[in-house]
Amino acid sequence: MSPPRQPLSRELVLEAAIRVADRGGAEAITMRRVAQELGVEAMSLYHHVPNKDAILDGVVDAVFAAIELPRPGDGDWRAAIRARARSARAVLSRHSWALGLIDSRRRPGPATLRHHDAVLGVLREAGFSLPMAAHAVSLVDSYVGGFVLQEANLPLSTPAEVEDVAGDILEHLPDGLPYLREMITGHALRPGYDYAEEFGYGLDLILDALETRRG
CATH class of the missing domain: 1.10.357.10 (Tetracycline Repressor, domain 2)
Structure with missing residues (x-):
């Protein structure tokens, strides 16, 4: 026997809309698709949200x-x-x-x-x-x-994918591009390289620059 369905609410509507968007992007959010996600008729949503714009405001x-x-x-x-x-x-x-x-x-x-x-x-x-x-x-x-x-x-998210993509680029890299080759072999392909670490470095540069102008 399946558990009783949780009563519909604005919070559940927004959670469903987020799941829809996670799979298909913001353009996938429609009253019909959100209702399908919840297993209800689209008209049921209007008791909790007045329209699609209200859903978009809510998910943001x-x-x-x-x-x-x-x-x-x-x-x-x-x-x-x-x-x-x-x-x-x-x-x-x-x-x-x-x-x-x-x-x-x-x-x-x-x-x-x-x-x-x-x-x-x-x-x-x-x-x-x-x-x-x-x-x-x-x-x-x-x-x-x-x-x-x-x-x-980016077409990569793991070190193995970085190695595959970088290796493929190197294999087809024309002659006469020494600095790009150096970047790939001496930086992107070094052990432990993780592109995600660039985020912290760039953020600290921004914070350093803001600190110099704070006063």
């Missing part, structure tokens, strides 16, 4: 709710922003479809608003001017989003 807010919230006033702004950036990368890597939605929604939800306020609070309490805080948010978020997008499109 759910993504922000999953990102670690920095705490203003802890004293180490770099550690707080670094932890938040790493958390954002982890969450967005699981839901890379959200990258195209995050900045497109005109009605940010409560989790989104709390998140942005907390990030600005860390920067402002660390001595950043208002314009510099805006620059910092834009720079860090652009870096995180760009890195996640690049990772999502």
Whole structure:
């Protein structure tokens, strides 16, 4: 005997929409597909969400709710922003479809608003001017989003795949490209190389640059 179905709610609708998007991207989110995911009729969803736009607003807010919230006033702004950036990368890597939605929604939800306020609070309490805080948010978020997008499109994710792809490139690499060959053989193919480590290096460069202009 199957367990009784959990009563439908807005939270369950958004969770189902996220699963749909994880498989097929944001464009896969429709009232019909979300209803199919839940095993109900599409009309049942309208008791909990008014339309597709409300679902899109809700899933974006759910993504922000999953990102670690920095705490203003802890004293180490770099550690707080670094932890938040790493958390954002982890969450967005699981839901890379959200990258195209995050900045497109005109009605940010409560989790989104709390998140942005907390990030600005860390920067402002660390001595950043208002314009510099805006620059910092834009720079860090652009870096995180760009890195996640690049990772999502790379044809490799493990050291073995890196070795296969790099080896194939080397095999077909024309003569006269010494610096590219050097990069592949002396860096990408070195033991223990992991492209994911580039994220932390780039993030620290950004934080170093922001620190020089904080005052």
